Amino acid sequence: MATEEGIVIKVSNSGTAWVKTTKSSSCEACAARDSCHSMGGGKEMKVETINTAGAKVGDKVIIGFETASLLKAAFLVYVFxxxxxxxxxxxxxxxxxxxxxxxxxxxxxxxxxxxxxxxxLVRIMGIKMSKKEEYRAKIIRIKRGKKTEDLSEVA
Known part of the structure; x- marks a missing residue:
């Protein structure tokens, strides 16, 4: 499972949370990259994740992507x-x-x-894949006791 660390900046009632994280090389092959939004064109981005861990705004979290899904997406984007x-x-x-x-x-x-x-075809498949739960990022763990001090710079 590919993982990234981030900070929850928004929680919705629909069971999702927005997490601020830093772009990595994993982002290029991700089928759900369309659900992520760059913040100011830099390396930081907001990722909509499935909030299975019950994270709250300000929590430091670990988000994960299934490796098999990541490999399928990489094949679709690069090899196909x-x-x-x-x-x-x-x-x-x-x-x-x-x-x-x-x-x-x-x-x-x-x-x-x-x-x-x-x-x-890759674009069409990417849109369909990004709606499937197996191709979306999930909050897999909350790093307890590590709340952010100043949320004004996060939002």
Missing amino acids: PILSMIAGAVIGQEVAPNYNFSAPYASVTLGFMFFFLAFL
């Missing part, structure tokens, strides 16, 4: 578009002679078409 581009290039190479097209031209054209279609 490249495989799609290669498939498009191979298909273009094979079908070009049947339609009297230049094989390199058809290969490049279909390769890039498949690549961009893969990104569209």
Whole structure:
């Protein structure tokens, strides 16, 4: 399980909490990264988490992401578009002679078409995945006795 440390800045009645945390390399592959919001374009960000631990505003918490979900999301973001581009290039190479097209031209054209279609599919799948609980961050532990002193700079 991938974990990050943060501070709860808002708790909602719907069972979620907003946690201020620092961006890490894990964020790039996360399917739920659309539910996170950068604070001022820096390294700090707010993450909407499932509040299973009952955290309150000001609590220091550990949030976690399922490793299997993280790997699936990483495959979808990084590997799937490249495989799609290669498939498009191979298909273009094979079908070009049947339609009297230049094989390199058809290969490049279909390769890039498949690549961009893969990104569209990744975007659609990312939106669907971010709604599923298994792809969302969860508060897994509250670090007791470590409340923030000044919440004005957090909010």
